[in-house]
Amino acid sequence: MESKTKAGGFQVAVIDREQSKLGMGGTSKTAERLVYYYAEQAEDGALYVQALNGNFVPAGEKTPVEPEKFVERYKPEPLVYFNKVKPAMDELQHNLDKGEAHLKNNNPDKAEASFKKALAVNSENVKAIFGLGIAYLNGGKLEDAGGVFNDIMALNLAFDEEHTHLFNEFGIKMRKAGMLDKAAEYYNKAIKLNENDDHLHFNVARIFFELKNCEKARESLVKALEINPGFTEAGKLLKIVDKMSGEDVKEDKSATD
Numbered sequence: 001m002e003s004k005t006k007a008g009g010f011q012v013a014v015i016d017r018e019q020s021k022l023g024m025g026g027t028s029k030t031a032e033r034l035v036y037y038y039a040e041q042a043e044d045g046a047l048y049v050q051a052l053n054g055n056f057v058p059a060g061e062k063t064p065v066e067p068e069k070f071v072e073r074y075k076p077e078p079l080v081y082f083n084k085v086k087p088a089m090d091e092l093q094h095n096l097d098k099g100e101a102h103l104k105n106n107n108p109d110k111a112e113a114s115f116k117k118a119l120a121v122n123s124e125n126v127k128a129i130f131g132l133g134i135a136y137l138n139g140g141k142l143e144d145a146g147g148v149f150n151d152i153m154a155l156n157l158a159f160d161e162e163h164t165h166l167f168n169e170f171g172i173k174m175r176k177a178g179m180l181d182k183a184a185e186y187y188n189k190a191i192k193l194n195e196n197d198d199h200l201h202f203n204v205a206r207i208f209f210e211l212k213n214c215e216k217a218r219e220s221l222v223k224a225l226e227i228n229p230g231f232t233e234a235g236k237l238l239k240i241v242d243k244m245s246g247e248d249v250k251e252d253k254s255a256t257d
Helices: 067-073 080-105 108-121 126-138 141-152 163-175 180-195 200-211 214-228 230-242
Strands: 006-024 029-043 047-051 063-065 073-075
Touching: 006 080, 006 230, 029 073, 029 080, 047 067, 063 067, 067 073, 067 141, 080 108, 108 126, 126 163, 141 163, 141 180, 163 180, 163 200, 180 200, 200 214, 200 230, 214 230
Parallel strands: none
Antiparallel strands: 006 029, 006 073, 029 047, 047 063
16 A cells, blocks of 8 residues: 655655576576666655656555665665656646646546546556546546446555545445446445445445445444444434335435435
């Protein structure tokens, strides 16, 4: 998973000289390959390295490195950072910011274009993937949103605590768009990674509630309340579910929206 700490120290590009043997016996020789990484120091002083993709943008998971190993293994390349890495990261952030602004202004087509530009720089950027999915859902492009759903399900980083807000927004919008089966699969994967998140269980319950499956909805609500007995919305929805055995119940919108 990505580090949950913000950068608090330096950021720099570094080179790692990876060596491998080619051939066998007396004909074998050692080959050296230069690999570029992005390195940063977090607020707690920990060091992390992250591979740079072909566009010189950090991509994939961050790897913690002990200070002694960092000094021994990696060679700083400040010119690469300032001439290539930082401009590429700034461009990526610019497109992410534009996409988010377009979403807030209810311009899903413009948001879609901005997030696609961000993904052209880093196809694994979690914020861009979620942003594109939300833009599709806001624009009613459910088939395209389904494709983004598949990308998210294949990317464990999407379920990291750092992206909780985007994760929840995408799941809620899928549910409201009627993509109930996909939304249930989405939240169930998240629960496997974090079984003690009361809101995940609550969101699953709301999906089962809309599917008229009171038994499953009740199971998820009970679990949410076991984790957080003071979860007011879960308690309200549980009362509604318990009254739905053949009764015509007026829904409490605060619990079901």
